[in-house]
Amino acid sequence: MTEPDPKADLRSYLQSARDALLWKLEGLSEYDARRPLTPTGTNLLGLVKHVAGVELGYLGDTFGRPSGEPMPWLEDGAESNADMWATADESRAYIVDLYRRAWAHSDATIDALALDTVGRVPWWPDGRNEVTLHHAVVRVIADTHRHAGHADIIRELVDGAVGMNQGNDSMAQGDSAWWENHRSRLERTAREAGRGA
Numbered sequence: 724m725t726e727p728d729p730k731a732d733l734r735s736y737l738q739s740a741r742d743a744l745l746w747k748l749e750g751l752s753e754y755d756a757r758r759p760l761t762p763t764g765t766n767l768l769g770l771v772k773h774v775a776g777v778e779l780g781y782l783g784d785t786f787g788r789p790s791g792e793p794m795p796w797l798e799d800g801a802e803s804n805a806d807m808w809a810t811a812d813e814s815r816a817y818i819v820d821l822y823r824r825a826w827a828h829s830d831a832t833i834d835a836l837a838l839d840t841v842g843r844v845p846w847w848p849d850g851r852n853e854v855t856l857h858h859a860v861v862r863v864i865a866d867t868h869r870h871a872g873h874a875d876i877i878r879e880l881v882d883g884a885v886g887m888n889q890g891n892d893s894m895a896q897g898d899s900a901w902w903e904n905h906r907s908r909l910e911r912t913a914r915e916a917g918r919g920a
Contacts (some may be wrong), residue, residue, distance in 0.1 A: 728771035730833055733860045740867035741826055744771060745819060747874040750879065756815055757808070760880045767877050768818055769808040770870045772796070775822040776806050777866050781859045782829035790828045792821065832862060 747767055748756050756768045783790045796805035809818050838857040845852070854862075874878055879885050 729838060729857075733857075733864065734830065734833060737829075737860065737864045737867060738826075740864060740871045741774075742886070743871040744774065744867065744874050745822070747871075748815065748819070750884075751878075755814060755881045756778070758881070759808070760877050764804075764808060765873055765877060766808060767804075767874055767881075768815055770874050770877075772813070772818050773806045774867050774870055775818070775825040778822075778825040778829045778863055780846070781844070781863050782832045782856075783825075785854065785859055786832055786834075786836060786840065786856065787845050788828070788832050790825065792824065792828075810852050829863070863911045904909055 731872060748771070751767070757766050759766045776794055779790045779792055779794065780797075782788075794806075809815070833856070836856050838855065838860075840856045841853050842856065842859060843852045844854055844859075875885060
């Protein structure tokens with residue numbers, strides 16, 4: 724049995740979420756990558772932009788390792804929610820490249836520091852803003868996986884594509900007729916349960 728490597732475990736879970744999130748953009752038009760599909764405007768490219776900022780903040784600035792990446796959507800006076808959508812001037816290539824640079828910067832922080840290194844989250848209140856690198860990495864993993872789940876649903880709404888990653892859709896086997904029957908059955912069950920409540 725090999726010695727456990729906590730950093731390798733954390734990086735593996737973080738990278739799987741990163742890869743899943745970017746995979747959701749593959750093969751989509753510019754419109755579909757940006758299109759808001761929930762009442763709050765959730766969209767695929769905006770999710771990628773958001774997690775890039777999350778990584779640069781929690782795994783960079785928090786540990787005194789600023790990336791130098793300009794992120795005007797996070798500055799004082801920026802439009803509310805500006806990190807959750809890409810402007811027409813922010814190309815998909817730019818946002819994806821920013822995210823890849825963010826994760827390289829995050830990985831360098833993980834490599835350089837011990838997991839018990841204490842950092843200070845600049846946007847948290849003084850006196851309650853200290854975190855260990857371990858805590859910050861777990862927080863980023865949880866946030867990225869959460870948004871990868873959002874992306875999975877958004878992508879399904881765009882074109883029906885589902886799955887955890889390329890080659891592993893993690894779904895029950897069934898053709899489109901099977902899925903339509905399954906969904907119809909769930910709708911009938913929900914209505915029946917609703918009438919009985």
